[in-house]
Amino acid sequence: MAVVGSTDDPTGSPSHPPAPPQDTPAEPAASAPEPTTSADGPTASAGGPGASGGGPGASGGGPGASAGGAATRPPGGEGATRPDLAGAASPGHLLALIRTRPGWTRQQLLTATGMSRTTLFERLDQLFRAGLVYESGSTGATVGRPARLVRFDDRNRVALIFDLGQTHGRIAVADLFGRTLRMATLRLNIAQPPDRLLPDLLDRADKLLRVDENAQVVGVGMGIPGPVDVATGRLGASTTMPGWEDYAIKDVVRSRWDVPLLIENDARAFARGEASASGGRGILLAVKYASGIGAGIVVNGEVIGGADGAAGDIGHIRVSDEGPVCRCGRQGCLAAWASGWSLLDQLADQGVHTLDDVVQMHTHNPAVIAALRAGAERLGRVLAAVVATVNPDTLVLGGILGQLPLVAEEVERWVRADAVERTMQKLRVITSRSGDDSATVGLTLMVAQHVLAASAIDAALGVG
Numbered sequence: 486m487a488v489v490g491s492t493d494d495p496t497g498s499p500s501h502p503p504a505p506p507q508d509t510p511a512e513p514a515a516s517a518p519e520p521t522t523s524a525d526g527p528t529a530s531a532g533g534p535g536a537s538g539g540g541p542g543a544s545g546g547g548p549g550a551s552a553g554g555a556a557t558r559p560p561g562g563e564g565a566t567r568p569d570l571a572g573a574a575s576p577g578h579l580l581a582l583i584r585t586r587p588g589w590t591r592q593q594l595l596t597a598t599g600m601s602r603t604t605l606f607e608r609l610d611q612l613f614r615a616g617l618v619y620e621s622g623s624t625g626a627t628v629g630r631p632a633r634l635v636r637f638d639d640r641n642r643v644a645l646i647f648d649l650g651q652t653h654g655r656i657a658v659a660d661l662f663g664r665t666l667r668m669a670t671l672r673l674n675i676a677q678p679p680d681r682l683l684p685d686l687l688d689r690a691d692k693l694l695r696v697d698e699n700a701q702v703v704g705v706g707m708g709i710p711g712p713v714d715v716a717t718g719r720l721g722a723s724t725t726m727p728g729w730e731d732y733a734i735k736d737v738v739r740s741r742w743d744v745p746l747l748i749e750n751d752a753r754a755f756a757r758g759e760a761s762a763s764g765g766r767g768i769l770l771a772v773k774y775a776s777g778i779g780a781g782i783v784v785n786g787e788v789i790g791g792a793d794g795a796a797g798d799i800g801h802i803r804v805s806d807e808g809p810v811c812r813c814g815r816q817g818c819l820a821a822w823a824s825g826w827s828l829l830d831q832l833a834d835q836g837v838h839t840l841d842d843v844v845q846m847h848t849h850n851p852a853v854i855a856a857l858r859a860g861a862e863r864l865g866r867v868l869a870a871v872v873a874t875v876n877p878d879t880l881v882l883g884g885i886l887g888q889l890p891l892v893a894e895e896v897e898r899w900v901r902a903d904a905v906e907r908t909m910q911k912l913r914v915i916t917s918r919s920g921d922d923s924a925t926v927g928l929t930l931m932v933a934q935h936v937l938a939a940s941a942i943d944a945a946l947g948v949g
């Protein structure tokens with residue numbers, strides 16, 4: 486059994502409070518660049534004719550089918566950036582507009598797009614027939630007949646998310662705004678061969694999906710603790726995941742769900758979620774500090790993936806010529822000094838066996854405190870170089886160790902001690918606000934952005 490333990494939440498109720506819609510835009514605006522995040526071509530998964538739909542009463546379905554009325558609320562709200570209406574000519578662009586302006590009437594759409602009534606209604610009709618929009622509610626006009634409101638039909642459309650770390654992971658079913666509807670957390674060993682581990686994970690996901698028979702998976706997102714080229718989904722070489730390099734994950738997953746699969750490094754997935762929580766603007770450096778150490782850099786909403794798909798792989802920077810032997814075979818890597826697995830080695834004689842033990846003992850066990858401080862110093866000094874390189878406005882620390890106040894304070898102290906002031910005048914160092922949810926949110930937004938891209942919608946509708 487590859488999955489060695491788990492905690493299911495089969496009840497169907499959201500496992501975490503849904504993030505406010507304005508914090509988790511599925512796609513910030515119609516003018517956002519379309520993603521180039523997968524080799525998957527646009528597919529009919531965005532909703533072929535009749536793929537979803539039903540009237541407003543169709544929502545609800547099984548438990549957890551909807552996060553409640555808020556599920557159809559807009560990303561960004563009224564204050565969101567005005568979409569580029571010039572592109573509203575195609576159904577895909579029109580849908581992008583409707584997604585950012587839910588609760589608009591046909592008349593408002595006419596005014597905003599400048600389209601002729603005939604053209605707009607024709608485009609809308611295509612979207613209605615595909616089950617991508619529906620009408621509900623009304624303007625509540627006191628004079629004349631109230632006008633119906635046109636909304637994006639996100640009901641029952643879900644993303645299936647695998648957020649895999651080295652020793653822990655979660656499988657989640659999320660709505661297209663990134664809100665977790667159901668999830669299972671699990672302990673795993675990512676070093677296992679993929680053909681042993683993946684089938685178990687997919688079976689678990691199947692079980693989670695079956696809770697709601699109305700759920701329609703439109704895409705799968707997967708975070709893995711290794712290098713990956715997001716554009717192609719190709720996994721790079723990694724000591725953490727031996728046997729996964731070039732493994733055809735896509736084929737295996739698509740044999741279960743024939744929808745786009747988007748794969749991202751786990752730390753960068755975390756960074757994506759954190760960036761969306763802060764509105765997607767600015768320069769964000771996010772660090773996942775758990776069994777391993779990884780980072781993600783997001784510049785104005787764009788994640789830096791790197792030429793080798795390895796951007797943010799800071800764990801194997803050598804910080805000393807001598808020192809402990811790393812799992813990569815070299816001496817003196819940051820991970821060999823400071824990673825979660827290194828701390829467990831260092832603290833074995835303290836009765837510390839897991840990172841949960843570290844967390845439990847970090848307030849009172851002097852050896853645990855000392856090891857955490859020393860690890861945070863190593864991490865902070867490496868991050869000082871990163872801060873000087875990218876000059877971020879925000880450094881977010883996450884992961885089971887990174888979120889500890891003791892670690893965050895020590896990391897910040899060393900970043901500020903080592904970097905020069907002019908590279909951090911605007912820098913604020915914070916711990917993750919969403920914790921383990923961030924990567925799930927980040928992966929869901931990748932999926933939503935891909936399958937709801939105007940070009941993907943147009944292709945699914947056979948236009949454009």
Ligand SMILES: [Zn+2]
Nearest residue numbers: 801811813818
């Ligand atoms: Zn190493």
